[in-house]
Amino acid sequence: MTDHAGLVRRLGVADAVVIGLGSMIGAGVFSAFAPAAAAAGGGLLIGLAIAAVVAYCNATSSAQLAAQYPTSGGTYVYGRERLGDWWGFLAGWGFVIGKTASCAAMALTFAAYTVPPAWQRPTAVAAVLVLAAVNYRGITRTARLTRVIVVVVLLALAVVVAAALLGGQAGPDDAAPLWSPGAAGPYGVLQSAGLLFFAFAGYARIATLGEEVRDPERTIPRSIVIALAVAVAVYALVAVTVLLALGPERLAVSRAPLADAVAVGSWGWALPVVAVGGAAATLGALLALIAGVGRTTLAMARQADLPRWVAAVHPRHQVPHRAEITVAVVVCLLVLTTDLRGAIGFSSFGVLLYYLVANLSAFTQPPDQRRFPRWLQVLGAAGCLLLVATLPWQAVLAGLAVFAVGIAYRLARLAGPGT
Template identity: 70%
Template sequence: MSDDQQPGPRLARRLGTGDAVVIGLGSMIGAGVFSAFAPAAAAAGSGLLAGLAIAGVVAYCNATSSAALAARYPHSGGTYVYGRQRLGDWWGFAAGWGFVVGKTASCAAMALTFAAYVAPEFARPLAVLAVLGITAVNFFGITKTAGVARALLAVTLAALAVALTAVFAADNVGAVPLTAHPAGVLQSAGLLFFAFAGYARIATLGEEVREPRRTIPRAIPIALGAALVLYAVVGVGLLAALGPEALATSRAPLADAARAGGLSPLAPAATVGAAVAALGALLALVTGIGRTALAMARNGDLPRRLATVHPRYHVPRHAELALAGVVCALVLTLDLRGAIGFSSFGVLVYYAIANAAAYTLPAGERHMRRWVPVLGLAGCLLLAVTLPWQSVVSGIAVFAVGLGGRALLRRR
């Protein structure tokens, strides 16, 4: 089998540059704006802005490496495929395992975020319904997924504009004291990196993108740059309106920031934006995990039944149904904030492998300076070990289970 071929039924190439940007941006906004700033403030105070800059640099390196690899290997699976092709089967499996496990936890976190904003007293049952609804949307094909993602992103951006107007127009902006915790800056960067992971969805959809060698390298930096600008605006606004202490304990930072400034009538816009953005992130996550599971199943690293592609809608139907079942189970037990650190660890390992794979590309296919993947690899490893120790320990344990299980099955 050549580098450019994958076994099993093929998915249909239906996504253009705009569709890919929307899917990636929708995932990043949903994860970052409404979930990551509170734990980052708890770690670094107002130093979270420095953490955001560090996370942005690492994300840029990862995005550049991912774009070069996706153009070379335009298949479903992202770094799982790149690791196998450039570094070997075990490295590919480690990347795929980290992505599937970490992002499955993220799915549960996004479903719980949606439910907490809509009806906190019925959060877990409503989160299950959200997972089932998003799975149903994905089941009818990638064009339906892209269309729904575009609508959710439009509503999210409109709600964010109203909420940020309330934050920056409030009387108390800049009146609260700002305190930084320099020792926690790297930890905040690792937590905020969770917010940038959405562009991975563009690479994992490589088999469904038209002209992938041109489309993917364009879509990834566009989505990443737009998200970074938005995160910076939101971060400055939240610190100015709430201060780091109040931000660290807030479950709904944008809504609380609007209320704190005396513009409480505009606070519901933040609630609507959070709920819709969480759905958009959940939609993109389910799409990306399903494709990675498909790629792993094609090679026997997950049950081969998960490689089944629907003959009409061209989606990995068994992979998405299995994912829905696991996520529904997780929303009944998962802690929302703990999921961010756990997910960040898995995704940082995933991108460390992506950078290592990109470093091995020939100069004619790399389309970047050699130091970019080196910096990306070093940054990923550094941020991973500076996460909360609970996240590091649980992440190492999950990787040990996955790698040990694969070794046992291969021996048998």
């Protein structure tokens, strides 16, 4: 085994789009609408639009950077190359901690759809271990399984929309209050946007796989934009559907919004379809999350920003196997100790700061490396800062504390012998 061997370029546009969709759809549709409704009521649709705009700005920055730096690590690499080592470290640390929390949330969501409460944490651990084993066998297996999962999820969502609109109680009169934030006001709308941004961050998985796609200058930008556009369309359709079926107040307290939207109508037979779709969606997100976090961990370990022994690529399967095993162990510990709903705000904090660095990095690229205008990076950076500032205070404090731990670790490493 070699510590710094390169990964193999095996993925085309379709594979990369599928991995991005697998990361986004599971995270957003089945877990983010309820807390967003609690923050903004019907104004979550405005929040969704704001989150989509910020995500598009971030996506164009990531696409532009990934075309120039087609290697594992995403914004960790871009920040180091364009802004300096510390900026890269902060981006990588934010991604790793935020997405590790997302892994735990997805595992727990999967368990909530499939087993009784007493079995949920052991089942979530088992899901993490099984999917880590799939990733260990190679990235092409990851892409194949993700493709199957995405198809199952989209079919399940189609059934949900039909059941809620055709078999439910929703009608044209229910659409009137949809866009109103009520007492939440602008702050609540912005907070919902920050929480819903959690659902859009999956396209980063495409950039972190930059060392494994064919023709990266063409494949990565196209894949990121296509995956994000499809996800926005799906989110908008499902958000309107659940709001029509449940109303903002009931949606805000729902633990399973899609199941509840189906249950209020006459298509009771569709409830098992929702359960299958929820399980498949969260598995797809978890599969892609483990792959993405593992590769950013690999990139950081290569530069000693994480322990160097993690920077190993398996000689047969061509995956960062030590990084993925480490991620799986940490996620299992979180599954056994953390709360599902609190992970969304914490994840958004880390990932928004990650994209702040991406926008700043893309802003510095020279004209011959640019694919998008600079004002998009300015808007993206401003949007990231605004959404971070409006997240729940508990998430902000927890995020600041974990960032402080990461900074202390790097300072101690730099002060050690041989650095």
